Amino acid sequence: MPEKSLLTDDLRAAIGGYFLRYPTKQATLLPALHAVQEKLGFVPPEAVEEIAALLDLQPAEVQDALSFYGFFKQDRPLGKYRMWVCRSISCEARDEEDLLQYLQEKLGIEPGQTTPDGRFTLETAECLGACDYAPAILVNDVLHEEMTRAKIDGLLDALE
């Protein structure tokens, strides 16, 4: 255990709140991982150990589940804005590829990377379930619909 705990009291209380919802502590693992990533921006190995201790699990059990889901980052915190470009069939058919290319050029990063200033993380999504608004981009909690290069310009300006 590191000397200074990564899981703050608030975080521990939030995770503890989930215990009442399930008959096992292990079932709170996904809610716990979400809570930690939301707070710290990622789930580093030290946090994995602390979560394991909190849920009466082995760190390997936590790591096993965590690594299955592509959603959680472990090496460095996510950018302030996590941008998911949908590349499933409906978005692809409406030229998602051009948008992804454009975003890569504008941000200077590849999918999976974060800009050096820590503002943007670029991701590709398998399907955002926003096919009626294709091509779509999800930025944190906000869906951006029927995107174009011009709309990306406006979006990045608004976020910066």
Added chain:
Amino acid sequence: MAPDRGVTVAQYEPVLSANFHKPDGHTLAVYQAGGGYDTLRKTLKEKSPKEIVELVRASNLRGRGGAGFPTGLKWSFLPENHPGPIYLCVNADESEPGTFVNRVQMERDPHQVLEGIILSGYATRAGTAYIYLRYEYPLCFKRLQQAIDEAYAAGYLGKNILGSGYSLDVYIHRGAAAYVCGEETGLIESIEGRRAWPRIKPPFPAVEGLFRKPTVVNNVETLSCVKHIVERGVDWFKSLGTPADPNDPRDPGSYGPKLYGLSGHVSRPGCYEAPLGLTARELIDEFGGGVWGGRKPKAVVPGGLSTGVMSADELDTPLDFSAPMKVDCLGLGTGCAVVLDETYSMVDFLLGSCRFFAHESCGQCTPCREGTHWALQMVRRIKAGHGRLTDLDLLLEIADNIGILPGTTICGLADGAAWPIKNAIRKFRGEFEDYIRRTNAGGWMVTEPVPALEADSGQWTVGSCQ
């Protein structure tokens, strides 16, 4: 249009989407003003759980999530007189490419979904319901949580609902971007806090599911249908859709309303409600305003990528539970169609499809884990101009040998991966052959093994052969 259909599209009055366009339709006040929760109130007073199960069974309601399994039959697998707990899992992990109608429901009318959940929980005697919601739906999360809070405050959830003695707690469990969580036992594993590896069945969840207790897993739209069956009756439900085939005693028919999704190269993409059995052409032309730019359709995915693809001359196929299979598609799937116009390359379609399933294969069963990746590597090589005609047969060999139907995997993900390959190559073989001959003039006829390409780079790599 089928001549024996009870209610035509023109006569049909939508029920599932009736609140979608009301201002603040997601709030309790608006839902109640339209008669919301009246059915719950009445049912808890007048009907026993068993009577609701019987209604749902008599309606022949089939699951809207993709497999089309009869809901009443699924419920009847629950052990009788079980001391509990019994769990209800609501499958809101809608991740099938091209599919979005559950999202529209949860965003615009979350209380209808909740009323369906409460009625179904009562029927199955569940004390806790978990809504497994994909993380990519933040607005659904907000709206559903707000609806749950309102329902608790109004006495529709919690202990002793409306004085009936029935108690139900509902929690949202957010996923983490894994397609396989939509498989019901993968979903259960994921709630339990593990990697979402589907379980070997039997035991089926109804006998031993979440936390090893009897569990029902139903899709969002399925549970909403339950609400309308209880409210309007079995006769109403069965007046909609495609009747059971009288020559097939095992066909439960395709009854009831359906939320169809439409996207891709159409003028008006969206979520449209109609009785089951709407044809793909009706959906595209009458609801979607036709293919965009006045172009012709080349191919249509009938109900999510897994279901495969129909060619332009198969568009009069009714989108019900049986007809898509008659044109060699996997089934109705989610009823969310994706239109591809005449300019779109089927090589690109297949590449996108293979990439998706290779990425989402959970890795548990070898035929799926390896098969989806081999297929992807081959289609990448074809796309990069190094294809051979023999690759098409190799791809078909993979597609014909992975999945539940050939009996080589635990869950149906591999069948979903196989169908786009089978359909695309068998229905558009000429286009693939032309592409291969055109882009690989010197090597299209080679039959000896050739190296795979390094992923994405288009460069040859040493050692990996197929």
